[in-house]
Amino acid sequence: MNKRTKKLLALTGVLFLLLVFLFGVKYCNQKQKEKQEEETQEAKIYVTDLAEVVEVSYDIGNGDHTFVKKDGAWVYTEDEEFPLKQSIPEQIVDTFGRLEAERELKDGDDPEAYGLDDPAYTVTLKTDGDKNTVLYFGNAVGDSYYMTAEGCDEVYTVAAGILEKLQYTKDELAQFDSYPNIGSGNLVKETIIAKDKVTTYDSANDDDTENIAAVAGGLGAVTLEAAADYSAADEDLPEYGLDEEERITVKAVYTEEETEKELTLYIGDDNGSDKRYMMVNDSRIVYLVPTAVCDNILNVSN
Numbered sequence: 001m002n003k004r005t006k007k008l009l010a011l012t013g014v015l016f017l018l019l020v021f022l023f024g025v026k027y028c029n030q031k032q033k034e035k036q037e038e039e040t041q042e043a044k045i046y047v048t049d050l051a052e053v054v055e056v057s058y059d060i061g062n063g064d065h066t067f068v069k070k071d072g073a074w075v076y077t078e079d080e081e082f083p084l085k086q087s088i089p090e091q092i093v094d095t096f097g098r099l100e101a102e103r104e105l106k107d108g109d110d111p112e113a114y115g116l117d118d119p120a121y122t123v124t125l126k127t128d129g130d131k132n133t134v135l136y137f138g139n140a141v142g143d144s145y146y147m148t149a150e151g152c153d154e155v156y157t158v159a160a161g162i163l164e165k166l167q168y169t170k171d172e173l174a175q176f177d178s179y180p181n182i183g184s185g186n187l188v189k190e191t192i193i194a195k196d197k198v199t200t201y202d203s204a205n206d207d208d209t210e211n212i213a214a215v216a217g218g219l220g221a222v223t224l225e226a227a228a229d230y231s232a233a234d235e236d237l238p239e240y241g242l243d244e245e246e247r248i249t250v251k252a253v254y255t256e257e258e259t260e261k262e263l264t265l266y267i268g269d270d271n272g273s274d275k276r277y278m279m280v281n282d283s284r285i286v287y288l289v290p291t292a293v294c295d296n297i298l299n300v301s302n
Helices: 003-045 088-096 160-166 205-222 234-240 291-298
Strands: 054-061 064-070 074-076 121-127 132-141 145-148 157-159 187-194 199-203 227-229 249-256 259-270 275-280 285-288
Touching: 054 088, 054 259, 064 088, 074 205, 088 160, 088 234, 132 187, 160 234, 199 205, 205 249, 205 291, 227 234, 234 259, 249 291, 259 291, 275 291, 285 291
Parallel strands: none
Antiparallel strands: 054 064, 054 121, 064 074, 121 132, 132 145, 145 157, 187 199, 187 249, 227 285, 249 259, 259 275, 275 285
């Protein structure tokens, strides 16, 4: 074995030892990280640890709100036809079904000292076995709230942000319909049916170029983000001017990914605040859309 070969073998050996060392350091660091994460997890305080929650109700000072799971879907008990956004009760259950506390008060005062004799907020969760867990939230302290559970002697503090997960408007609770992207570039045709009068604007007609641009601007400006009624019955429609005899029907043919599709809008009365009532396709939600947008859709200047 010549001198050059011996040197190469020595370098190979050093490299091998270096790789073993680096692997060992990486392994130790990973184990240390896992141990720290495990210790952190063990140090966490959970007030609840519930499985299969099927009902959640809460009162945050503006009345009771209750969601019940039926046939695998959440419904809003105030109106079971309400188009409830499923992610909201799921998030509430995830948060309060395994509620993490910041700390547990040791040798605390009576509940009155924390506002827990007359709680500011109450959350009730019912599990599949019809067992209720009631959570009470009292006074605020900095960025936290004092809280306890029914039948529990311990008092905890929880982050104030937890209660923000209960603060929704009805529009925020609702799962509104999706609405397509429409503009002059993909609008093929619009037909307006107002009682016995039918008006059609066709992009294939050169004389309708300006009209297509005008109505496309209106169709493209529609945003479904406010509602007057979330589950209107047929007998409710005359109140909004949306019954078959009074409403204006707009049928828009547009292209999406080179496929022709149709959107149907029903436009009703003005609500007295510069908005008009509108329904989309076969949805039962009555939306509020700015009158100016509706005017563009109907090409009222023409």
